Amino acid sequence: MARKSYNYSKFQTALAMEKQGKLTAALVQYARVTNSDPLHTDAWHRQMVILRKLKKPEKELELLGKAITAYMEANIEAQRDWMENNQEKIDSSRALAQALGLLDGDGLPIPDQGPTQQWALRKSLLSTRLQKSKALPSKKKAPQKSGKKS
Numbered sequence: 001m002a003r004k005s006y007n008y009s010k011f012q013t014a015l016a017m018e019k020q021g022k023l024t025a026a027l028v029q030y031a032r033v034t035n036s037d038p039l040h041t042d043a044w045h046r047q048m049v050i051l052r053k054l055k056k057p058e059k060e061l062e063l064l065g066k067a068i069t070a071y072m073e074a075n076i077e078a079q080r081d082w083m084e085n086n087q088e089k090i091d092s093s094r095a096l097a098q099a100l101g102l103l104d105g106d107g108l109p110i111p112d113q114g115p116t117q118q119w120a121l122r123k124s125l126l127s128t129r130l131q132k133s134k135a136l137p138s139k140k141k142a143p144q145k146s147g148k149k150s
Helices: 002-019 023-036 041-053 057-085 087-099 116-135
Strands: none
Touching: 002 023, 002 041, 023 041, 041 057, 041 116, 057 087, 057 116
């Protein structure tokens, strides 16, 4: 419980910093939240938004990859912990879960993708956009000549 209240406090502090326009400081604070709780989707999302505001697509792309990996690993670990502590509940509800299609062929729960599907889509779109922008030559305007004749 202490971890959740710590993260709540840190997240609220980061939100306040962001509202004050202290985007870099807020980004650092949100990163602290996600480092201690990789399942904190709001903190991941706010980091992505700030990087978009700061026009740092490469950093956002890197963060998306990190967020997807960290979230999925933490989600699997949380699921394993729950399963270890709730074996009785699992045994009593297995038939219902199977009937509802919530279990895979091995009888294991089908993992909830959570926000990772949206993040993966954003990562794909951003990656494509970055590749296209690097492939295009920069469009610099040539200096215009004065139309006056002497």
